[in-house]
Amino acid sequence: MIELLEQCVRIPSLSAQERHVAEFLCEQMQRRGFDRAFIDDAGNAVGVIGHGPRQIVLLGHMDTVGGDVPVRYEDGKLYGRGTVDAKGPLCAFVLAAESWARMRFPPHPNPLPAGERGSDWQIIVIGAVEEEAATSKGARFAATQYAPAYCVIGEPSGMDGITLGYKGRLLAQARFQQTSRHTAMPGPNASEQAVMLWNQAKAFADAYNADKSKVFDQIMLSLRQIQSGDDGLREWCDLLIGTRLPIEFGPEDMRAQMEQWRKGAKEQVDDGSGDAPLLHRSPAPLLKFYGEERAYRSSKDTPLARAFVDAIRAEKMRPAFKHKTGTADFNVVGPIWNCPIVAYGPGDSSLDHTPDEHVSIDEFEKAVKVLTFALTALTRS
Numbered sequence: 001m002i003e004l005l006e007q008c009v010r011i012p013s014l015s016a017q018e019r020h021v022a023e024f025l026c027e028q029m030q031r032r033g034f035d036r037a038f039i040d041d042a043g044n045a046v047g048v049i050g051h052g053p054r055q056i057v058l059l060g061h062m063d064t065v066g067g068d069v070p071v072r073y074e075d076g077k078l079y080g081r082g083t084v085d086a087k088g089p090l091c092a093f094v095l096a097a098e099s100w101a102r103m104r105f106p107p108h109p110n111p112l113p114a115g116e117r118g119s120d121w122q123i124i125v126i127g128a129v130e131e132e133a134a135t136s137k138g139a140r141f142a143a144t145q146y147a148p149a150y151c152v153i154g155e156p157s158g159m160d161g162i163t164l165g166y167k168g169r170l171l172a173q174a175r176f177q178q179t180s181r182h183t184a185m186p187g188p189n190a191s192e193q194a195v196m197l198w199n200q201a202k203a204f205a206d207a208y209n210a211d212k213s214k215v216f217d218q219i220m221l222s223l224r225q226i227q228s229g230d231d232g233l234r235e236w237c238d239l240l241i242g243t244r245l246p247i248e249f250g251p252e253d254m255r256a257q258m259e260q261w262r263k264g265a266k267e268q269v270d271d272g273s274g275d276a277p278l279l280h281r282s283p284a285p286l287l288k289f290y291g292e293e294r295a296y297r298s299s300k301d302t303p304l305a306r307a308f309v310d311a312i313r314a315e316k317m318r319p320a321f322k323h324k325t326g327t328a329d330f331n332v333v334g335p336i337w338n339c340p341i342v343a344y345g346p347g348d349s350s351l352d353h354t355p356d357e358h359v360s361i362d363e364f365e366k367a368v369k370v371l372t373f374a375l376t377a378l379t380r381s
Contacts, residue, residue: 001368002078002361004028005091009080010071013087015063015133018043021087022062025094025127032098034125042141045127047094049101052120056378057146057337058097058371059139059329060090060154060345061131065353076361083359085352089154089345090127092364096371097123103376121379124148131329134171134291139329143336150304150340150378152371153330156347159366160317162308163343165297167216168245169327170254171224173288174262177236191228194237197285198223200261201241208249216323219254220244244325251292262287293331297323302340303378311373315366324349344371 013021022045029037029047037047045062064082071080082088100123124146128138157163174197176190183189188196201221209218221243228237243254262284299305300321312319324343334341346367347359 001095001365004095005083005088005359005364006071006078006080008087008091009078009082013062013064013082014066015130015135018062018127018129021045022127022129025062025090029094029125032094033101034097040141040145042138043129044138044142047097047125048122049097050104050122052122054120055122055124055146055148056375057124057126057142057148057151057333058093058154059126059128059142059151059333060093061086061129061138061329062090062127063129063132065132067353067355069355069357073361074358077358078361078364079356079358081357084156084347084349084357086131086154086156086345088347088359088364089156089367090125092346092367092371093125093152093154095368096375097125099368099372100375100379103372104379123375128329134169136293136329136332139332143333146337148337148339151333151337152304152374153328153333153341153343154345155324155328155330155343156345156349156352157322157343158320158348159315159346159363159370160312161320161322161344162300162305162312163322163324163330164300164305165216165323166295166328166330166343167220167325168247168251168295168331169291169293170243170245170251170289171291172241172243172255172258173238173290174241174258175236175238175286176283177234177286178283180230180233180235190235190237193285194226194228194239197261198226198239198241201258204257212246215325217246217248219246219249220325244327245295247295247297250294251289255289255292258287258289293327294335296331296334298334298341304340304374305342307374307377308342308344308370310377311370314373315370317366326352 011021025045026037034047069081130137176193205219224240226239346364
């Protein structure tokens, strides 16, 4: 089973550069008996088995972040960029769909062509583009093309994990810029203003989180980038703040809060006279928001979740429900399709985007068996 993943991982596929891996996956799905395999208008690799009215969409993503992780086998593990996030889950989808089809349409002395096989179900495997670019171009297009009864998102949950929710997200770029001046002049410079905004956001998040014991319910902030400069005429400082947001506090709430801080940007400074401090009003920063996604959570009391519980137990493991602090295509298609949805896939998500990214071969193969069992259970009727 692992050979498919190894070949897939060896093909570089940064966001917006997925064409070669899409062609590879379509070729593999055609070879493995899918009724159709094609690259859609968004650049997604799509494979379809069956022609029935009910759809199960297995939605993974083909793109990866940068960084060369040499592809190799060590101690029963496959190393390489994408083995966990998220070519591993996507290749597991392809193999599970192939296995499901073999059981659903067993060998026959005079078999029908693949495109003429009857079934009341369609299994649709999608390798989406630009999930890592925070645009989710592939998932947004797929959301307009299908209407599944069930959806599984290909993200690492561990072979015994079932992910039911992902936090929301908002990325905020802020530019502080003002006329250059002597460092002895009172008032904050552009860099100090940027730090003040970060401290204000951090204090707000800490206060919001004070009575929230679960990380999934908290506001999580990260200072992604900070850069400053001065050309002698003007000085500036740019920073990028990433926010991971709970269901109760959406991107629009965070955006409104940051706009409020922007409009009220000011600082009191002492002019050195001993009198009342002067009120120094700094130029308001320029703000740009993107990567906006609302948090989304699904129920564990659905036929889909129960099918995964039974499948994991069938492999002699104890199932565990999870809620992730990141954001995924789960957030994009979940509210649109409004069907039972989970995320599942082999791999340890703490290895996402790291130089040590790898997946255990045994875990990968067990995850394929879990997926095959779940698909079989869901389509038994």
